[in-house]
Amino acid sequence: MRHRRYPFIIGFLVVPVLLYAALVIWPYLQTFGYSLTDWNGQSQQMHFVGLDNYTKLAHDEVFLGALGHNLLLLAVLPVATVLLALFFAFMLNVGGRGGTARVQGVRGAGGYKVLFFLPQVLSVAILAVLWEAVYRPDGGGLFNGVLLKLGLESPGHPVEWLADPDLVLWCILGVLVWAGTGFYLVLFSAAMQSVPRDVYESALLDGAGRPQTFFRITLPLLWDTVQTAWVYLAIAAMDVFALVSTMTVGASYGGGPDHRSEIVATYLMRNFLFFGKAGYACAMGVVIFFFTLVLSVVALRVTRRERIEY
Amino acid sequence: MAARRERTGPLNVFSHGFLLLWAVLIVLPLLWVVLGSFKNDAEIDGSAWSWPSHWGFAAFGRAWSKGGIGGFFLNTVIVLAGSLTLTMLLGAMAAYVLARYEFPGNRVVYYFFVAGAMFPVYLALVPLFFMVRRLGTISPLLGLNSYLGLILVYVAYSLPFTVFFLHAFLRTLPTAVHEAAMLDGCSHTRAFFQVMLPMARPGLVSVGIFNLLGQWNQYILPVTLMQPTSGTDANRSMLAQGLVNLALQQGYAGDPAALFAGMTIAMLPVLVVYLSFQRQVQVGLTAGTLK
Numbered sequence: 075m076r077h078r079r080y081p082f083i084i085g086f087l088v089v090p091v092l093l094y095a096a097l098v099i100w101p102y103l104q105t106f107g108y109s110l111t112d113w114n115g116q117s118q119q120m121h122f123v124g125l126d127n128y129t130k131l132a133h134d135e136v137f138l139g140a141l142g143h144n145l146l147l148l149a150v151l152p153v154a155t156v157l158l159a160l161f162f163a164f165m166l167n168v169g170g171r172g173g174t175a176r177v178q179g180v181r182g183a184g185g186y187k188v189l190f191f192l193p194q195v196l197s198v199a200i201l202a203v204l205w206e207a208v209y210r211p212d213g214g215g216l217f218n219g220v221l222l223k224l225g226l227e228s229p230g231h232p233v234e235w236l237a238d239p240d241l242v243l244w245c246i247l248g249v250l251v252w253a254g255t256g257f258y259l260v261l262f263s264a265a266m267q268s269v270p271r272d273v274y275e276s277a278l279l280d281g282a283g284r285p286q287t288f289f290r291i292t293l294p295l296l297w298d299t300v301q302t303a304w305v306y307l308a309i310a311a312m313d314v315f316a317l318v319s320t321m322t323v324g325a326s327y328g329g330g331p332d333h334r335s336e337i338v339a340t341y342l343m344r345n346f347l348f349f350g351k352a353g354y355a356c357a358m359g360v361v362i363f364f365f366t367l368v369l370s371v372v373a374l375r376v377t378r379r380e381r382i383e384y
Numbered sequence: 385m386a387a388r389r390e391r392t393g394p395l396n397v398f399s400h401g402f403l404l405l406w407a408v409l410i411v412l413p414l415l416w417v418v419l420g421s422f423k424n425d426a427e428i429d430g431s432a433w434s435w436p437s438h439w440g441f442a443a444f445g446r447a448w449s450k451g452g453i454g455g456f457f458l459n460t461v462i463v464l465a466g467s468l469t470l471t472m473l474l475g476a477m478a479a480y481v482l483a484r485y486e487f488p489g490n491r492v493v494y495y496f497f498v499a500g501a502m503f504p505v506y507l508a509l510v511p512l513f514f515m516v517r518r519l520g521t522i523s524p525l526l527g528l529n530s531y532l533g534l535i536l537v538y539v540a541y542s543l544p545f546t547v548f549f550l551h552a553f554l555r556t557l558p559t560a561v562h563e564a565a566m567l568d569g570c571s572h573t574r575a576f577f578q579v580m581l582p583m584a585r586p587g588l589v590s591v592g593i594f595n596l597l598g599q600w601n602q603y604i605l606p607v608t609l610m611q612p613t614s615g616t617d618a619n620r621s622m623l624a625q626g627l628v629n630l631a632l633q634q635g636y637a638g639d640p641a642a643l644f645a646g647m648t649i650a651m652l653p654v655l656v657v658y659l660s661f662q663r664q665v666q667v668g669l670t671a672g673t674l675k
Contacts, residue, residue: 082572083481090478090543091493097515097540098500104511115510162406165399180399188662189407192414195658195665197601199624200650203631207420207644208413212429214640216416219432252409261670312504316603320628339506339604347608352510359507366504 105363108356115352127357137358140329140336143243144312147250147337148369152307154251156300159258162190164288166259167266168274187263190256198253202320205249209235209321236322239334246317246335254310258303265299266292305373312366315339338362414651420644421447428640443645447630451639453646455619456626462531463622464599467538471595472588474539475546480576482547483554484562494551501544509608512537516609529610529620537605542595549594549671553587554580593661593668600624600654623650 109127113120131137166183180186193201208216211234218232227233235245269292277287293300315327319340324330326348327340338358346355420428421443422436448454482494513528516537520527527533557580565579566572581588606622621629627650631643658665 078572079485080487083485083487085573086477086481086576087493090474090547091496093474093536093540094497094500094543097512097537098508098543099496101508101511101515102500102503105507105509108510115514162403165403180396180403186403186407187666188659189410191662191666192410192655192658194669195597195654196651197603197624197654199603199628200647203627203643203647204413204417206631207417207640207647210432213431214429216413216432222431223433255406256410257669260666264670309504315506319607320631342506342509343604343608346510346513356510359504359509362504363507367502370502 105356105359108353109360111353113353113356114350115346116350120353123353127354128361130354131357131361136333136336137338137341139333140338140341141361143335144337144365146243147247147311147314148308150247151250151254151311152304154247155254155258155307156303158251158255159262159303160293160296160300162186162255162259163262163266164292167263168284168287168292187256187260191260192256193253194257196253198316199320201249201253202317205245205317206236206321209245211235211237237331239331242322242331242335246314246321249317249321250310250314254307258307261303262296262299265296269295301374305370308369308373309366312362312369313339315343319343338365417644417647417651421641421648423641423644425640428644443639443641444649446639446642447646447649451630451642451646452619452621452626453623453630453649456621456623457649459531459620459626460600460623463534463538464596466531466535467542467599468592468596470535470539471542471546471599472592475543475591476550476581476584476588477576478543479547479550480554480580483551484580494547497544497547499544500541501548505541505604509604513608529612529617531620534606534609534622537609538599538602541605542598545598546591546595549591550584550587554584557583589664590668590671593665594671597665597669 108120110122110124111120112123112126165180166186167179196204210216210218212232213219213222213229215232215235217235218227221227221233222229233241236242273291273295274287277291282290314337318329318335318337319327322328322330322335324333324336327343329336329340329344338361342355342358342362345351345358416432419436422439423434424437427434427436478493478497482490482497516526516533517528519533520530524530525532526536561583562575562579565575570579601624602622603624606625610620610622610625612619619626627646630646
């Protein structure tokens, strides 16, 4: 059984390891190096400039604004999505309680889940084009169409959703919540179903109402899953490039109007492929990396609770 | 009985009310897009609530040929077929060796793979672009705007999760069957393909769906790597990328009906796959997240 073991092991590992090292690990490492240079990406010439790029970033108002927008998304997206998903999951799994002390989901829970999960399988570019049409700044857009129909806005002055500096970021956020809630609902549903029924039923017999059941039983028992969801949503909030770059106005990778929807990723791409500032763009990549790293660590620390066994 | 009615009624109305509202919010925009592909320009521009005057498929034809959706579709199918097959094959091979064979350096290689899942792709973007461009000087088949180049990049970025998930899964499989095969004179390679892979099917399906949707969803990688470098270069845009370009070009000035039709065409295959395999999709994706 031991014959030809090492040739086999090496034979199976060599291609995946090489491919992965060349296209993933090596570029990751190179970014750190390039971020310390003034490389423009086209010529072979580059000079070591130390931390210059980072100092420049610290004074770059567009970049700081973009970072702020990332932070805003980071603060709002997980809260909104987790709350909505928890609410719906609770409705689906515990909402349809009968008069007897039985806890059950509402009728048609499976159908709701299929439907709510649906946006998750549409590619993010489809979402972008779809929502661009929904947010259209005239009566042909779905939102303005509804508002006009209800008489809530005058035909002469429709809301320019994506071109309004105060609304644009919230419009993007709305798409993210719309698309993500179903996924986390399914995630929470699976966790809720593993909570033994009798825990709920004894609480019911003791006279607990729905809010009490939710806050005293469901939430504590689901804490692990909520924590996972939180980390994933935080990462998703850092990764809204596709939506912002396609839906918002602004030359080369969106971010407008007036940088009001700029995020670090769009600014990175513009600096790299449009302004030809490869080194500067790499420095932004490094900032995103540290941001994500700190975020994951903080999220895992803050949400750590004693695990409840059941 | 009175108490019972009192309790069941309002609670269910309350639950169903919110659930139905969200269901409408999900379905309405999608139906609206499908409907839009049957309208004419005046109907689309006039009001969101206009109804198509006639039901024809002209806009679909325009989107498919003139809008280039047909070509983008083909590009996507070629790349995904290649990348998914290679991801599963290479991922399973690496995970198998790491999960079931003891050798010096095993843990190092394993953590080497897992570490990659932690980093955002933006960190690699700039060097990756130049790496692929350099590959293109070796052979144009591998460079920017080439199918194989993008396939290899997709595979490389899918490996961390694939190895991580299959590693855990392959460890749980029983050793007896494998040992029996080896005693019968089966080679390590044959044991992998004929014994272990068939046994690992449920795990492979979950990871496969996860990777399929992940690669289908990819946007930043093709946008960075699949740009025609000259006017004569073939347009190898992925469907997602092509659709966005179509939206940018046509917007509401050009041919909005064709754009709606293009969206419908792009949504259709995933909807069919999703509705036929919705259980596996939900399980596959959520298993992928929970780790």
